[in-house]
Amino acid sequence: MSFNKPIKPAKDIDGVRRSAFWHLGRRDHSEKELREKIGRKTDNQEWIDRVIGECFEYGYLNDARFVENFIRGAQNRGFGVTRIKRDLLRKGFDSKTLFANDHYDYVSAAAKLLAGKYNKRIANPNIKNKAIAFLQGKGHAFDNIFKAIDLHNETYPEDDCDCLGEAVALLSRKFKTAISEQSSHNKALRFLISRGYTFSDTADAIKLFNEQINQDD
Structure with missing residues (x-):
């Protein structure tokens, strides 16, 4: 069994800075994400604020760039706007204004x-x-x-599409005799309706299933 190694606290601001640069070297981060990660190294808020400020100053942190790249990457992976908005909110961005001019198909x-x-x-x-x-x-x-x-x-x-035939095939895998008893009829109804078939389609499928069973007999 493997366990995550405990995070070693930073002894000074250089340790916080190294942690920030290490995370940014792996991938782009939002400010909220980076604050949370380097906050695991220290509870010294002054160190955290200074390092975050330096990251913005050097261009390592850029929330506008992060959002643009994040949205594009999520769209390329086929995610919908609901998922993208939710993920951005978790990363510290209010998505209400971000999609005002979104023309993605x-x-x-x-x-x-x-x-x-x-x-x-x-x-x-x-x-x-x-x-x-x-x-x-x-x-x-x-x-x-x-x-x-x-x-x-x-x-x-x-x-x-042979929806009726597919419904009958489902019934044939579950029932080996004609669906004549009320209890088995109700069971068949629930079975097909739970799989998305309408009541009308279900009734037609049961009727056709019984006809095929009777022909085989």
């Missing part, structure tokens, strides 16, 4: 993520719910998510 970015994950039309309710959850996890807003799914689906004709 988040819908196309979200559609690109979908294209990398799905090579077919997203119409099956179960798959659609997974796609929505996937884009939510990337921080995309709901309206952009639905637009991205529509944009993705333009690549695939509607007749590529």
Whole structure:
């Protein structure tokens, strides 16, 4: 089992300065981030303020540059504006004004993520719910998510999707006999509805499943 080594306190301001430069050498930081990190080395606020001031003076710290690079990097990784705003807030920035003139095409970015994950039309309710959850996890807003799914689906004709057939296939994996008892009927309803199918689609799937079972018999 490995343990993190305890942070060695800085004996003087040079120790705080070395810590700041080491962190900045690894990646760009916001002022809030750097203050927190060098604050682990000392509780001497005067040393911290002096080192932070020097970092700004030398151009090692530049919050405007940090925000610009952070947003661009997050966009390049496919993150949505909700995720980017949340991450910036954690780093000490009020994002309310940062996106006032943001013209980035988040819908196309979200559609690109979908294209990398799905090579077919997203119409099956179960798959659609997974796609929505996937884009939510990337921080995309709901309206952009639905637009991205529509944009993705333009690549695939509607007749590529056999939602009813897929629902019946799900039932066939769970039920081995006709769904005739009320208890099994209710179980099948809950099963498909929990996977995103509408009540109407679920009823049609159960009917078709029973017809196929009866034909096999």
